[in-house]
Amino acid sequence: MSFTNFLETEILDHVFAGAAYTAPSTKYIALFTSAPGEAGGGTEVSGTGYARQAMAFTTSGDTTSNSGAVEFPTAGASWGTITHVGIFDASTSGNLMVYATLTASKAIADGDVFRVPAGDLDITLN
Numbered sequence: 001m002s003f004t005n006f007l008e009t010e011i012l013d014h015v016f017a018g019a020a021y022t023a024p025s026t027k028y029i030a031l032f033t034s035a036p037g038e039a040g041g042g043t044e045v046s047g048t049g050y051a052r053q054a055m056a057f058t059t060s061g062d063t064t065s066n067s068g069a070v071e072f073p074t075a076g077a078s079w080g081t082i083t084h085v086g087i088f089d090a091s092t093s094g095n096l097m098v099y100a101t102l103t104a105s106k107a108i109a110d111g112d113v114f115r116v117p118a119g120d121l122d123i124t125l126n
Helices: 005-017
Strands: 027-034 053-055 057-060 063-066 080-088 096-108 122-124
Touching: 005 096, 027 096
Parallel strands: none
Antiparallel strands: 027 053, 027 080, 057 063, 063 122, 080 096
């Protein structure tokens, strides 16, 4: 996963300039049908039944991974083809912190459920 400009700045300010940064107590995974980038952007899903989902993490060494499975609500209409995921600091709006391209895109039709098994989303800092 790649860090966004927002998170890079927060980390650098915190570590090197002594500026306070309070990590969000809850992080939310979002689904995208077009690529976000360093400045955010992309096209987040907005179909019937879609909502960002809370995701918890466990860190070991230079990698943090989702500590539990995450399941999105059943799609009430087509959400399109999911190509990217991102982690936000809020359930709506907020700041995109990291993003990644899925290893395999997934078309979500009416009645489908998108799942992320525990340990399948890794964020590495090296």
